[in-house]
């Protein structure tokens with residue numbers, strides 16, 4: 001299918017220190033993004049623990065393309081387009097389950113768990129016609145590349161491109177750390193995610209993840225509410241762990257300027273996160289003991305002292321290592337984005353650790369969180385504002401020219417620099433202008 005815009009037209013939308021508003025508003029740009037970015041990049045699709053046995057499946061989307069992630073008979077994980085080779089109907093309607101095969105609800109075409117077409121009712125009716133039902137195109141065609149890193153499953157619609165580990169680059173350290181924090185060395189998904197549809201372009205969510213200039217302003221209502229709650233506690237009473245999770249957003253600009261944000265190739269970034277669990281918490285002490293019995297003090301210290309990190313794997317996930325959160329950003333339309341919030345259990349850890357992770361999700365990431373609502377409101381205002389105003393260019397000038405090149409990547413100086421946004425658009429432009437190649 002032809003692209004809507006030429007490479008030159010995309011280059012005209014992105015400058016080193018600003019972007020044109022059409023990158024957020026133009027539906028043609030959005031359609032091209034789906035092909036050039038979501039149609040090529042490695043996208044996170046599932047965690048292995050969601051499909052433990054042959055036949056186990058879950059449905060999700062890569063870009064706007066519905067897919068089924070399924071464990072095939074040979075134990076490999078396949079990622080299949082969730083569409084019937086007959087008329088295109090979505091074959092699998094459930095969010096997850098287990099099946100020996102997939103049968104389309106319309107006329108009964110049936111597919112094996114590797115996506116191949118197994119059975120067609122009245123198959124003889126096609127004899128002598130020009131359709132070749134053995135052509136794989138009539139199956140639920142698989143994503144050509146599927147890769148797993150520490151249990152996290154990624155897929156790409158491009159037959160060629162960088163290896164998964166090359167693509168992930170330094171963000172592998174965050175995926176390693178979330179798994180290493182589990183005494184058994186792996187995490188598992190328990191239950192479903194929170195889902196929230198936002199009225200804004202998907203890139204506004206991505207940009208907010210490393211925007212360290214916003215917490216102390218946009219989250220002021222929840223910060224002040226938590227500070228007031230703390231002030232009203234009886235003297236000597238320790239505040240519950242939820243309080244610092246909210247008050248930390250109100251810390252000074254000096255604090256945020258000091259946070260380390262490393263921007264890497266392919267648009268990824270790693271940010272030293274706040275809200276490290278306090279090691280005086282009895283739940284954490286019990287957990288650290290279990291980890292130490294398994295690994296000894298040196299390795300335990302290594303794992304727990306890895307800086308609590310928010311990792312952004314462009315273009316579709318954000319991972320919080322020390323509270324085991326994973327957010328998936330699904331574009332729906334040029335002005336609609338679905339955010340999923342998944343939580344992980346550290347296998348082998350005391351149950352209290354999982355309760356703590358759920359409590360973080362409820363407080364910070366859920367649709368009813370008193371913090372997340374602030375961000376969502378801001379995204380919507382930006383999107384509506386850009387639609388209704390004549391302002392053509394969006395500034396990303398903050399601290400241009402101060403970035404620091406290191407072996408790990410480019411470090412934002414200071415932490416509140418708009419380098420992460422510039423880094424996203426560097427990757428965005430590379431995806432949008434490369435006709436072939438590794439798609440970054």
Ligand code: FES
Pocket residue numbers: 084085086087088089104105106107108109
């Ligand atoms: S659309 Fe699936 S069998 Fe007809």
Ligand SMILES: [Fe+2]
Pocket residue numbers: 214215218219375
């Ligand atoms: Fe925020």
